[in-house]
Amino acid sequence: METKSSSPSSxxxxxxxxxxxxxxxxxxxxxxKKFLDSLKYDQNGLVxxxxxxxxxxxxxxxxxxxxxxxxxxxxxxKACFFxxxxxxxxxxxxxxxxxxxxxxxxxxxxxxxLIYLGVPSGPTCHTGAHTCYYKRVDGEDGLxxxxxxxxxxxxxxxxxxxxxxxxxxxxxxxxxxxxxxKPSWTRRLLEDPALLCSKIREEAGELCExxxxxxxxxxxxSECADVLYHAMVLLxxxxxxxxxxxxxxxxxxxxxxxxxKAKRSPKTKLIDPTTTLKK
Amino acid sequence: METKSSSPSSxxxxxxxxxxxxxxxxxxxxxxKKFLDSLKYDQNGLVxxxxxxxxxxxxxxxxxxxxxxxxxxxxxxKACFFxxxxxxxxxxxxxxxxxxxxxxxxxxxxxxxLIYLGVPSGPTCHTGAHTCYYKRVDGEDGLxxxxxxxxxxxxxxxxxxxxxxxxxxxxxxxxxxxxxxKPSWTRRLLEDPALLCSKIREEAGELCExxxxxxxxxxxxSECADVLYHAMVLLxxxxxxxxxxxxxxxxxxxxxxxxxKAKRSPKTKLIDPTTTLKK
Numbered sequence: 001m002e003t004k005s006s007s008p009s010s011x012x013x014x015x016x017x018x019x020x021x022x023x024x025x026x027x028x029x030x031x032x033k034k035f036l037d038s039l040k041y042d043q044n045g046l047v048x049x050x051x052x053x054x055x056x057x058x059x060x061x062x063x064x065x066x067x068x069x070x071x072x073x074x075x076x077x078k079a080c081f082f083x084x085x086x087x088x089x090x091x092x093x094x095x096x097x098x099x100x101x102x103x104x105x106x107x108x109x110x111x112x113x114l115i116y117l118g119v120p121s122g123p124t125c126h127t128g129a130h131t132c133y134y135k136r137v138d139g140e141d142g143l144x145x146x147x148x149x150x151x152x153x154x155x156x157x158x159x160x161x162x163x164x165x166x167x168x169x170x171x172x173x174x175x176x177x178x179x180x181x182k183p184s185w186t187r188r189l190l191e192d193p194a195l196l197c198s199k200i201r202e203e204a205g206e207l208c209e210x211x212x213x214x215x216x217x218x219x220x221x222s223e224c225a226d227v228l229y230h231a232m233v234l235l236x237x238x239x240x241x242x243x244x245x246x247x248x249x250x251x252x253x254x255x256x257x258x259x260x261k262a263k264r265s266p267k268t269k270l271i272d273p274t275t276t277l278k279k
Numbered sequence: 280m281e282t283k284s285s286s287p288s289s290x291x292x293x294x295x296x297x298x299x300x301x302x303x304x305x306x307x308x309x310x311x312k313k314f315l316d317s318l319k320y321d322q323n324g325l326v327x328x329x330x331x332x333x334x335x336x337x338x339x340x341x342x343x344x345x346x347x348x349x350x351x352x353x354x355x356x357k358a359c360f361f362x363x364x365x366x367x368x369x370x371x372x373x374x375x376x377x378x379x380x381x382x383x384x385x386x387x388x389x390x391x392x393l394i395y396l397g398v399p400s401g402p403t404c405h406t407g408a409h410t411c412y413y414k415r416v417d418g419e420d421g422l423x424x425x426x427x428x429x430x431x432x433x434x435x436x437x438x439x440x441x442x443x444x445x446x447x448x449x450x451x452x453x454x455x456x457x458x459x460x461k462p463s464w465t466r467r468l469l470e471d472p473a474l475l476c477s478k479i480r481e482e483a484g485e486l487c488e489x490x491x492x493x494x495x496x497x498x499x500x501s502e503c504a505d506v507l508y509h510a511m512v513l514l515x516x517x518x519x520x521x522x523x524x525x526x527x528x529x530x531x532x533x534x535x536x537x538x539x540k541a542k543r544s545p546k547t548k549l550i551d552p553t554t555t556l557k558k
Contacts, residue, residue, distance in 0.1 A: 048341055050338060052336075052437065056439070057336020059338065061392075062329060074417055105417050106416065106435075106437040108340065108414075113411075117439070127388055129388070132392070133385040133387050135385060137353065155383075158385040160331070160336040160396070161333055161526075161528050162441075162525060164529075168532065197487035200487050204483030205483075207510060208476035208480060211472055211513055211517060217517060217523070221514075224513075224514055225527040225528050227510055231483075231503050238490060238496060240496050245500050245504050246439075246440040249507070249508065250440045
C-alpha cells in the first residue's frame with residue numbers, strides 16, 4: 001500500500017524540500033553494493049517491503065522498494081518505498097510527518113522481501129488508523145460474512161493474541177451489563193481493583209509455586225498467563241497500554257539490569273505519603 | 280517468498296493429491312464475489328499476502344495471491360498463495376506438511392495487500408527456520424555492516440520487543456561469565472531461583488502499589504515491565520516460551536473467565552506433596 005500524499009492534515013505544510021530525493025543516498029560502499037546486488041528485484045525493479053512495529057508486532061503497511069529506496073532506508077533509518085502510482089521514491093511520513101524509524105532490516109530466504117522493523121511516530125495509514133490493515137475480511141461484520149470469532153473480541157484490525165486480549169478487556173469495560181445478569185470475570189475485576197490487586201499478588205505467588213513445587217511446564221505457562229491477564233486488567237484500570245510496557249522494556253535493552261536499577265530515582269520520591277495505604 | 284516444493288523432508292511423500300487445485304474452491308457466493316472483485320490486483324493478477332503468527336506477531340512469509348488463492352484461503356482457512364516461479368496455486372504446507380491455519384484475513388486501505396493471521400503447524404521456511412526472515416541486513420554480523428545493536432541481543436530474526444527480551448535472557452544464560460567479573464542481573468536471577476521468586480512476588484506487589492498509591496501511568500508501565508521481565512526469567516528457568524503463554528491466552532478467548540475457572544482441574548492434583556516447600 002502507500003499513503004496518499006494528499007493527507008488532509010499536512011498537505012498545506014508539504015513542500016518540495018520535504019520530498020525524498022534519490023540524491024539523498026551516499027555513494028554505495030562495497031558492502032552496500034554487494035547487498036543491494038543480492039536482492040531479487042522483480043521485472044519492475046522492486047522488492048516487497050513490510051513495515052512492522054517493533055513493540056507490538058503490528059504490520060503497519062506493505063509497499064515496494066527499489067534499490068535506492070532500500071539504500072535510503074538503511075542509511076537514514078526511515079522506512080522508504082517506491083510509489084508505484086506516482087512512480088517515485090517515497091519516504092513514509094514525508095508529507096504526513098508520521099515517519100517510521102527503522103531499528104533493523106531483515107531479508108527473507110528468497111531475497112525478494114524485506115521487513116523494516118521499527119517505531120512509528122504516529123498513525124501509519126492516511127486514514128489516521130494505526131495500521132493500514134484495519135479491515136477484517138472474514139469477521140462477523142466483515143465483507144465475506146463467515147464469522148470466525150469464537151466468542152472473542154471481534155477485531156477489525158489484525159491484532160495478535162496479546163493485543164486481542166487487551167481489546168477484549170477494553171470491550172468488557174464498555175459493554176452494558178444487564179441488571180440481574182452475571183458480569184464477566186474481567187468486568188468484576190475492573191469494578192473491584194482491591195480484588196484485582198489481591199488476585200495479582202496471588203497469581204504471582206502461584207507462578208512462583210510452579211517452580212517451587214515443580215508443577216511442570218504446562219502449569220507454568222498457565223500461571224504466567226494468569227499473571228499477565230490480571231496485570232493487563234490493572235493497566236486498563238490505570239489507562240496504560242501494553243505497548244507502553246513494551247516501550248519501557250525496549251528502552252532498557254541498551255542498559256545492563258544492574259546499571260538500570262542503580263540509575264532509577266528512589267521510588268519514595270514518587271509516593272505521596274498522604275495516599276499511602278495500609279497493607 | 281515461496282517455500283521450495285522440493286523440501287528434503289517431504290519430497291518422497293508428496294504426490295499429486297496433496298497439491299492445491301483451483302477446483303478446490305466453491306462457486307463464488309455474492310459476498311465472496313463482491314469482496315474478490317474489490318481487491319486491486321496488479322498487472323499479473325496478484326495482491327501481496329503476508330502470513331503472520333497470531334501469537335507472536337512474527338511475520339512468517341510474504342507471497343502473492345491470485346483471486347482464487349485468496350478464496351481458497353478464506354474457504355479452507357489455510358494460507359494459500361500463487362507461486363510466481365511455478366505459475367500455479369500453492370498452499371503453504373502442501374509439500375512440507377507445515378500449514379498455516381488462518382484465523383482471520385485483513386485487507387489494507389489500498390486493497391492490494393492482505394494479512395493472513397494464523398497459527399503455523401511447523402517451521403514456515405523451507406530452510407527449517409521459524410520464519411523466512413531469519414537474516415538481518417544491518418546487524419553486526421549482517422550484510423551491510425553498520426551495527427545498530429545498542430548492547431541488546433543481536434537477533435538475525437526480525438524479533439519484536441518481547442521476543443528480543445526472551446532471546447536476551449537466553450543469551451545471558453549461555454554466555455560465559457569470566458571469573459571475578461560481575462554477572463549480569465539476569466544471570467544472577469537465573470542462577471538463584473529463590474531470589475528470582477522473591478523478586479516476582481515483590482514486583483507484583485509494586486505493580487499493585489502503582490494503583491493503590493496512585494503513582495501514575497509511567498510507574499505502572501515500568502512496574503508491569505518489571506513483573507513481565509522477572510516472570511520471563513522464571514519461564515526460561517522452567518524451559519517455557521512466552522509463545523506458550525500466548526497460546527494459553529488465545530485458547531482461553533473462546534471461554535468466559537468464570538466458566539474457564541470452573542472448568543480447571545483442582546490444582547492439588549498436580550502438586551507432589553513430597554516437593555512442597557515451606558514458604
